[in-house]
Amino acid sequence: MIIEKIAESRFNDSVFESTVFGKEFSDHMLIAHYKDGKWGEATIKPYGPITMTPAAMSFHYGQTIFEGMKAYKNENDDVFIFRPEKNFERFNLSAARLNMPQIPKEIFIDGLKAIVDIDRKWVPQDYGTSLYIRPVMFATEEAVSARSSNEYIFAILLAYAPSYYEKPLSVKIADFYSRAAQGGVGFAKCGGNYAASFFPASEVQKEGYDQIIWTDSIEHKYIEEAGTMNVMVRIGNKLLTAPTSERILNGVTRDSVLTLAKDAGNDLEIRPVEVKELYDAYKSGELKEVFGCGTAVVITQYDTIGFGDERVQLPHLAEEDSFALNLKKKLKDIQYGLVEDPHGWRVKIEKEN
Amino acid sequence: MIIEKIAESRFNDSVFESTVFGKEFSDHMLIAHYKDGKWGEATIKPYGPITMTPAAMSFHYGQTIFEGMKAYKNENDDVFIFRPEKNFERFNLSAARLNMPQIPKEIFIDGLKAIVDIDRKWVPQDYGTSLYIRPVMFATEEAVSARSSNEYIFAILLAYAPSYYEKPLSVKIADFYSRAAQGGVGFAKCGGNYAASFFPASEVQKEGYDQIIWTDSIEHKYIEEAGTMNVMVRIGNKLLTAPTSERILNGVTRDSVLTLAKDAGNDLEIRPVEVKELYDAYKSGELKEVFGCGTAVVITQYDTIGFGDERVQLPHLAEEDSFALNLKKKLKDIQYGLVEDPHGWRVKIEKEN
Ligand SMILES: Cc1ncc(COP(=O)(O)O)c(C=O)c1O
Ligand SMILES: Cc1ncc(COP(=O)(O)O)c(C=O)c1O
Numbered sequence: 001m002i003i004e005k006i007a008e009s010r011f012n013d014s015v016f017e018s019t020v021f022g023k024e025f026s027d028h029m030l031i032a033h034y035k036d037g038k039w040g041e042a043t044i045k046p047y048g049p050i051t052m053t054p055a056a057m058s059f060h061y062g063q064t065i066f067e068g069m070k071a072y073k074n075e076n077d078d079v080f081i082f083r084p085e086k087n088f089e090r091f092n093l094s095a096a097r098l099n100m101p102q103i104p105k106e107i108f109i110d111g112l113k114a115i116v117d118i119d120r121k122w123v124p125q126d127y128g129t130s131l132y133i134r135p136v137m138f139a140t141e142e143a144v145s146a147r148s149s150n151e152y153i154f155a156i157l158l159a160y161a162p163s164y165y166e167k168p169l170s171v172k173i174a175d176f177y178s179r180a181a182q183g184g185v186g187f188a189k190c191g192g193n194y195a196a197s198f199f200p201a202s203e204v205q206k207e208g209y210d211q212i213i214w215t216d217s218i219e220h221k222y223i224e225e226a227g228t229m230n231v232m233v234r235i236g237n238k239l240l241t242a243p244t245s246e247r248i249l250n251g252v253t254r255d256s257v258l259t260l261a262k263d264a265g266n267d268l269e270i271r272p273v274e275v276k277e278l279y280d281a282y283k284s285g286e287l288k289e290v291f292g293c294g295t296a297v298v299i300t301q302y303d304t305i306g307f308g309d310e311r312v313q314l315p316h317l318a319e320e321d322s323f324a325l326n327l328k329k330k331l332k333d334i335q336y337g338l339v340e341d342p343h344g345w346r347v348k349i350e351k352e353n
Numbered sequence: 354m355i356i357e358k359i360a361e362s363r364f365n366d367s368v369f370e371s372t373v374f375g376k377e378f379s380d381h382m383l384i385a386h387y388k389d390g391k392w393g394e395a396t397i398k399p400y401g402p403i404t405m406t407p408a409a410m411s412f413h414y415g416q417t418i419f420e421g422m423k424a425y426k427n428e429n430d431d432v433f434i435f436r437p438e439k440n441f442e443r444f445n446l447s448a449a450r451l452n453m454p455q456i457p458k459e460i461f462i463d464g465l466k467a468i469v470d471i472d473r474k475w476v477p478q479d480y481g482t483s484l485y486i487r488p489v490m491f492a493t494e495e496a497v498s499a500r501s502s503n504e505y506i507f508a509i510l511l512a513y514a515p516s517y518y519e520k521p522l523s524v525k526i527a528d529f530y531s532r533a534a535q536g537g538v539g540f541a542k543c544g545g546n547y548a549a550s551f552f553p554a555s556e557v558q559k560e561g562y563d564q565i566i567w568t569d570s571i572e573h574k575y576i577e578e579a580g581t582m583n584v585m586v587r588i589g590n591k592l593l594t595a596p597t598s599e600r601i602l603n604g605v606t607r608d609s610v611l612t613l614a615k616d617a618g619n620d621l622e623i624r625p626v627e628v629k630e631l632y633d634a635y636k637s638g639e640l641k642e643v644f645g646c647g648t649a650v651v652i653t654q655y656d657t658i659g660f661g662d663e664r665v666q667l668p669h670l671a672e673e674d675s676f677a678l679n680l681k682k683k684l685k686d687i688q689y690g691l692v693e694d695p696h697g698w699r700v701k702i703e704k705e706n
Contacts (some may be wrong), residue, residue, distance in 0.1 A: 023496050051404050052403065052404075054506065062543065064413065064415050136412055143375050144374075157497060178534050178535060179537075181534030183570055184534065185548075191544070192544060194413075194415060195543060196450075196537060198452035
């Protein structure tokens, strides 16, 4: 790894006053080039523009994948990242599906640790805020021909992350548009999945919703996921969530929340969840909570659910009665290094650079 | 429109010796920026790199759409483009579905004409070769947050196009992977559709096929399209093709070929075509031709079709007996300005710059 540090840091405390997610970039970025069948040495250097031809293949054929992680700081100025191996594995799964090269661990994991170490002053200390970490790979070969690129850039960018959603969301259950199909790329964290979701999201936003809960593309009968979140449903005291599949992203937060719920002795069911089941549970008063979980949003409650033209209000539970809020606190306490870490999820970033 | 001509042309005749599609770029490119809710003035300037942050949203969320057209030259050095209004309309349809801004006609159509005029010496004269025209729009806002970009670049690039496929192709009918879903983006010419197709294509290539014929994502029962082609099937003397839908690109070549077939009095049926119907027709000796049509490939015959593990060989028809070859000649003769143009498809590029 080549390290070229910035001459003078751009950091000042006002960065942490931003309320916008992912717009305040740190001093450095990591860049590695793939060409002639192999990765070159990764370089950490000052964050800034690169030159690229408008014929770079990612601008045309959308061969692009990414990951989202966070760095957290505790009161002793220790910096932690969370389950990075999971994101590394998923990145390479996405790469395989998009016909892109595998990224070696020495670039992804070692690169991640080095850049977060170097930019550690950009990691905020306030509980709920963090430094967002964005590994990304995109096609760069100069060619307009519909085939896989032979050249790629892998980059890691860091940007300030205030808390994502401050309030419970209102979400509409998809009954026309769809996000993923059997035999498609739903499980991959690839650009095209997000690009395809913006218009349907803007349509429900016109109706006053914040997000969509995606359903299967065949009958819109089963709940899949939402925006950048996996979805969990509490009916009575049972926590339900869809199994991951080729259509659903295998969320690290989802997995962590399920583990914490199991630790707490919660009643869990991982199986397809029907829209109708949700609606019926609402009617019978058994639908207690619906929430999303993901790295960016942590755990976010939904207080309004749209079933077709009907908008349904969920009960406001006191903090101690809410599965979502309890699990959220447990998860964050681990991430911020405030409590024991029984599953070894936390990775401390050592001061080395 | 601002025009900054190149100081010294990079053109020399050896460009036309290339056998690679879309790698030899012409002297100029057109670039326009969208920001603060509006398009700036388009500029035609020397083709070359632009600077862009690795946080540009298209690298992350894949918000990118494109078009593919061609410029043709006849023996009198007249340069023509083909039905540009169709590509203009489709570009804006794609833009709407991807939640990207509409591009005005003055930029797309007038820009197209101006740049092809300026780079007219890059249009080859050999029948079958052309100058490929690539309008493209991609997200450029510097932000890592899963939402629509507020800034875009629109570009037009020109690159030499030798004939695409020299020989008939062997294609496998998709029975696991899928390209498009109901409520998805299959009809849009957006990057994500192509990125998602490369791995499935590479899988069938390992089995010795060139391309996939996509089928519906629900049951893999109906034929949809192939690579960058709409698919036509000839059973007996009847020409069949799937109706366009939200899952299938509305090809300009498809429409032109159907019109020419109608002109010729061919028996046409536009309706869902079952895989089984193809297979049964093969068994009964009625499956005469299967071919793809698209701007890049014009009309390309398939001589081998893979149904699951079975590889089926189609008859080699003499040129005068083949619908595909007859329609191809008719279409090319119009495109190259060799015959009358009864439908007014050809647009001559006047010398103005
Ligand atoms: C589509 C989608 N689903 C779910 C998630 C949650 O995944 P994770 O918990 O790994 O962040 C994400 C990512 O944030 C996502 O983009
Ligand atoms: C997926 C797909 N289908 C069909 C076509 C054919 O469309 P057209 O004839 O307008 O080039 C294309 C574009 O070339 C395509 O990309």
